Amino acid sequence: MRPLLCVIPLLASLATSVAGQPESIVGSPHDLSVGGPGPVRATFEDQVCIFCHTPHNASPIRPLWNRYLPVDNYRIYASRALDAEPGQPTGTSKMCLSCHDGTIALGVVFSRQTPIPMAGGVTVMPDGAANLGTDLSDDHPISFRFDSALSAQDEHLLDPALLPDELRLDANGELQCTTCHDAHDDSRGNFLAMHNFDSQLCNACHQISTTTIAEHESCNACHQPHTAPSGPYLLRGQNVVETCLACHDGGFHGAANIANDLGKPSIHETYSQVDPPDPQFMHTSCTSCHDPHSMHAGSAEPPLVHPNMGEIDGVNASGSPVTVASYEYEVCFKCHADQQATPPFIQRLAPANNTRQQFSPGAISYHPVEAPGRSSDVPSLRPGWTTSSLVQCSDCHGSNSGSAGGGSGPDGVHGSMFSPLLVARYETSDYTTESAGAYALCYQCHDRASILGDESFPGHDKHIRDERTPCSACHTGHGIASGQGSSTGNSHLINFDTAIVFPNGAGRLEFRDTGSRSGECFLSCHGENHDPASYPDD
Ligand code: HEC
Ligand code: HEC
Ligand code: HEC
Ligand code: HEC
Ligand code: HEC
Numbered sequence: 001m002r003p004l005l006c007v008i009p010l011l012a013s014l015a016t017s018v019a020g021q022p023e024s025i026v027g028s029p030h031d032l033s034v035g036g037p038g039p040v041r042a043t044f045e046d047q048v049c050i051f052c053h054t055p056h057n058a059s060p061i062r063p064l065w066n067r068y069l070p071v072d073n074y075r076i077y078a079s080r081a082l083d084a085e086p087g088q089p090t091g092t093s094k095m096c097l098s099c100h101d102g103t104i105a106l107g108v109v110f111s112r113q114t115p116i117p118m119a120g121g122v123t124v125m126p127d128g129a130a131n132l133g134t135d136l137s138d139d140h141p142i143s144f145r146f147d148s149a150l151s152a153q154d155e156h157l158l159d160p161a162l163l164p165d166e167l168r169l170d171a172n173g174e175l176q177c178t179t180c181h182d183a184h185d186d187s188r189g190n191f192l193a194m195h196n197f198d199s200q201l202c203n204a205c206h207q208i209s210t211t212t213i214a215e216h217e218s219c220n221a222c223h224q225p226h227t228a229p230s231g232p233y234l235l236r237g238q239n240v241v242e243t244c245l246a247c248h249d250g251g252f253h254g255a256a257n258i259a260n261d262l263g264k265p266s267i268h269e270t271y272s273q274v275d276p277p278d279p280q281f282m283h284t285s286c287t288s289c290h291d292p293h294s295m296h297a298g299s300a301e302p303p304l305v306h307p308n309m310g311e312i313d314g315v316n317a318s319g320s321p322v323t324v325a326s327y328e329y330e331v332c333f334k335c336h337a338d339q340q341a342t343p344p345f346i347q348r349l350a351p352a353n354n355t356r357q358q359f360s361p362g363a364i365s366y367h368p369v370e371a372p373g374r375s376s377d378v379p380s381l382r383p384g385w386t387t388s389s390l391v392q393c394s395d396c397h398g399s400n401s402g403s404a405g406g407g408s409g410p411d412g413v414h415g416s417m418f419s420p421l422l423v424a425r426y427e428t429s430d431y432t433t434e435s436a437g438a439y440a441l442c443y444q445c446h447d448r449a450s451i452l453g454d455e456s457f458p459g460h461d462k463h464i465r466d467e468r469t470p471c472s473a474c475h476t477g478h479g480i481a482s483g484q485g486s487s488t489g490n491s492h493l494i495n496f497d498t499a500i501v502f503p504n505g506a507g508r509l510e511f512r513d514t515g516s517r518s519g520e521c522f523l524s525c526h527g528e529n530h531d532p533a534s535y536p537d538d
């Protein structure tokens with residue numbers, strides 16, 4: 001009974017004070033008296049406090065509470081990233097919910113035998129933003145202990161000991177509606193306990209944003225604390241993609257149009273569920289490659305991860321998960337290495353589907369993604385490229401209208417006109433007529449005249465132009481993992497496309513490297529039997 005006794009004089013004194021905080025309730029949306037400003041008000045009741053408090057006949061709940069409390073049948077907030085374990089609402093949150101969940105008539109109070117009649121036939125909270133319903137899974141989590149132990153679990157949470165005075169946890173150290181709101185003070189709008197213009201309310205607890213992209217600085221750009229369409233993570237869209245594309249669809253001034261690339265035939269499909277069940281590698285969303293809170297504009301030399309991907313997680317060259325990727329390929333290895341999110345685009349003699357192994361410095365031959373390549377004899381390289389250069393996945397994969405594809409549209413591995421998500425055209429069907437366009441991807445780095453001039457392989461021109469054999473019949477775009485081929489059979493990125501190249505009459509299908517710019521082939525192709533055919537001599 002002690003707390004009650006303390007409150008009675010307080011209630012009485014504040015009710016009569018002119019400047020006391022509860023006074024500001026008069027004329028606010030919480031003034032449900034006949035003189036109240038909003039559509040929700042009484043027909044003749046002129047007391048303001050009575051809807052929530054009474055000095056008499058109150059329930060045994062602090063502070064002289066005058067309302068029945070709702071029953072515990074709420075759906076509560078949940079997400080896979082949440083460390084807190086909120087249960088059914090407790091404490092002052094239940095007081096708010098006694099009106100805001102829309103289940104209890106607003107005019108029903110302990111101190112009156114019959115409900116206080118409300119204007120316009122209103123009984124419970126009308127539908128609209130103020131009616132949170134009993135589904136709280138789309139509202140900021142409440143009614144859990146916010147203590148140092150919790151903040152220690154998450155580097156992005158501030159220690160509650162540092163909370164500004166305006167934000168109060170309840171006596172049990174629990175975060176409640178009343179941590180962010182003050183039911184008596186609407187001076188900042190929405191009964192907020194402190195302003196949130198610059199996300200200072202959110203940032204008082206979350207130490208999250210390190211972005212320098214101005215339009216991303218407000219939490220509001222992507223989140224809303226109540227009735228969030230996504231549920232988990234409280235996003236403004238139904239899922240991550242919808243949240244980002246609300247601006248990145250060409251309609252928001254200055255925001256790169258990513259929706260345009262996602263309309264192309266070869267794309268990273270975007271996953272519609274916001275908190276996908278494992279295994280995640282089957283589902284891509286913007287946050288598979290971009291950390292939403294730490295993206296920056298800028299640039300990076302290969303193999304470093306681009307700053308606009310932020311502090312995103314990955315899998316490193318030895319196959320171990322890393323919380324912050326240093327290199328771009330580590331982001332791709334999450335799904336395209338041991339997880340093999342996609343089947344091989346081309347069936348090859350040495351089966352190849354693990355990019356981590358294909359690009360390993362221990363691989364038989366490889367494009368230099370993780371480390372400089374094996375060969376010191378690549379005469380076709382165009383100016384700017386040398387045998388010590390590194391290339392990135394996104395030099396070959398990404399938007400055909402971005403800078404890697406020679407265009408001025410946004411960059412990124414989002415979508416392309418050319419499969420499999422290539423920045424430029426790369427024909428892989430047999431009997432393709434050679435042109436600068438047909439193999440534009442390779443010719444970005446390898447000089448067309450050098451290749452067709454037979455500088456390295458004397459059979460290039462004959463095969464590519466005369467026989468109309470695509471590069472991909474002989475070469476893989478990636479590399480050949482050490483366990484999957486042999487050092488003589490798979491040098492120079494040779495790994496035959498088995499839909500085009502077949503075993504010869506003797507049943508042999510093999511390339512043999514016999515030294516610098518020399519080799520021999522045992523195979524059958526375009527009706528020709530090689531048993532073997534050798535170069536440079538034949
Ligand atoms: C719309 C509901 C509502 C109305 C109307 C309302 N209050 Fe409150 N009041 C609350 C809630 C909820 C609490 C407990 C939450 C808290 O401690 O912040 C509370 C707490 C209090 C307390 C205790 C404060 C404390 O720190 O323990 C006093 C005193 C008080 N109210 C006075 C008033 C007076 C006076 C009025 C009328 C001018 C009034 N209230 C109108 C909802 C309301
Ligand atoms: C007696 C019922 C009642 C209680 C209890 C109550 N509210 Fe309200 N609240 C209302 C009504 C009615 C509105 C106005 C709704 C409308 O106009 O659609 C409102 C409006 C609001 C708004 C929107 C204000 C604005 O500027 O539009 C917020 C925020 C809010 N309440 C928070 C709270 C919180 C937090 C608590 C608990 C501390 C609480 N309410 C307790 C009835 C209540
Ligand atoms: C973590 C802080 C936080 C908590 C906890 C919180 N709110 Fe809010 N609430 C806000 C903010 C911020 C806004 C203003 C939203 C805006 O500006 O769009 C808001 C707005 C509202 C509104 C106005 C309608 C709307 O959706 O904008 C109501 C009603 C409301 N809150 C009620 C509650 C109730 C009831 C609880 C407890 C069940 C609660 N809030 C818990 C931060 C919070
Ligand atoms: C008084 C402190 C406080 C304030 C203010 C606050 N939050 Fe929180 N928020 C928390 C805590 C604590 C958690 C639980 C974190 C956890 O357990 O991982 C949380 C959880 C969340 C989650 C769910 C995280 C998950 O892992 O599913 C989101 C999203 C969120 N807050 C966004 C916001 C936004 C946006 C604002 C500003 C409108 C805000 N918060 C204001 C303390 C706060
Ligand atoms: C550019 C959009 C964007 C902005 C701006 C943004 N967020 Fe997020 N946030 C997201 C997305 C998307 C997720 C879901 C992450 C995922 O898919 O894993 C998320 C997740 C979260 C989470 C839960 C996971 C975690 O990292 O703990 C919290 C908490 C959170 N955001 C709080 C905030 C706060 C606080 C702000 C403002 C300081 C903010 N966010 C600004 C997009 C954004």
Ligand code: HEC
Pocket residue numbers: 213215216221222240243244245246247248252253254255256286287290292295296297298308309
């Ligand atoms: C409120 C609008 C808005 C939302 C929502 C939004 N963005 Fe942005 N974003 C912008 C604007 C404007 C820029 C700056 C111009 C630019 O570079 O596109 C930007 C910049 C970026 C950049 C940096 C581009 C560079 O300069 O290198 C990335 C990456 C990005 N956004 C990704 C996202 C992702 C991922 C999401 C969702 C989690 C998202 N954005 C949500 C408006 C938005």
Ligand code: HEC
Pocket residue numbers: 266267268269270280281282283284285288289328329331332333334335336341342343344345393394397413419420421422
């Ligand atoms: C979260 C998992 C994930 C990540 C991370 C990821 N991908 Fe993918 N990728 C997929 C899936 C799944 C597909 C199949 C298409 C789809 O459903 O999205 C795909 C498709 C592709 C394709 C087209 C394959 C085809 O046969 O059409 C390419 C190329 C590609 N990804 C390259 C990359 C690159 C480069 C990166 C790193 C920048 C990357 N991916 C990061 C999951 C991922």
Ligand code: HEC
Pocket residue numbers: 365366367368372373374375376377378381385386387388389390391395396426441442443444445446471475476477491492493
């Ligand atoms: C972004 C630039 C770039 C693109 C695009 C590119 N390459 Fe390369 N390529 C290189 C570099 C750099 C080397 C040198 C690696 C080395 O020294 O081993 C190389 C080496 C090679 C080698 C020689 C490897 C060896 O071990 O002898 C072959 C074969 C090759 N590329 C084929 C292709 C084909 C086919 C394409 C088109 C699918 C292509 N390249 C696209 C940059 C590129």
Ligand code: HEC
Pocket residue numbers: 329332333336342343344345346352353355359367369391392393394395396397420426472475476477478
């Ligand atoms: C030098 C250009 C080049 C680079 C660099 C490159 N790719 Fe590819 N990628 C290709 C080509 C060409 C294909 C078509 C299939 C083939 O050649 O066998 C392809 C196919 C793919 C596919 C389709 C599935 C498959 O294995 O056939 C995926 C997924 C893929 N690449 C992911 C990646 C990732 C992840 C990286 C970086 C770790 C990367 N690529 C680097 C050129 C490249």
Ligand code: HEC
Pocket residue numbers: 241244245248256258268270284285286287288289290306308309394409410411412413414
């Ligand atoms: C498979 C990985 C991947 C996915 C999924 C992905 N991105 Fe990207 N994104 C990238 C890479 C890589 C870059 C380019 C980095 C660079 O500039 O080299 C990029 C760049 C961007 C840029 C900057 C473009 C520019 O040129 O200014 C924006 C904006 C962007 N992404 C938004 C998004 C949005 C929105 C989504 C979800 C619809 C998304 N991304 C999904 C990998 C991805």
Ligand code: HEC
Pocket residue numbers: 377378379380381439442443446450451455456457459460463464469470471472473474475492494515516517518519
């Ligand atoms: C019939 C099989 C075959 C076809 C088709 C083929 N190549 Fe080659 N390519 C080879 C062989 C064999 C070598 C190795 C020559 C040696 O021993 O040094 C080679 C070497 C290379 C090299 C490394 C040396 C250099 O010249 O810089 C590049 C780059 C190359 N090819 C690119 C291409 C491109 C681009 C295409 C398609 C336009 C293509 N090749 C089509 C068989 C082929």
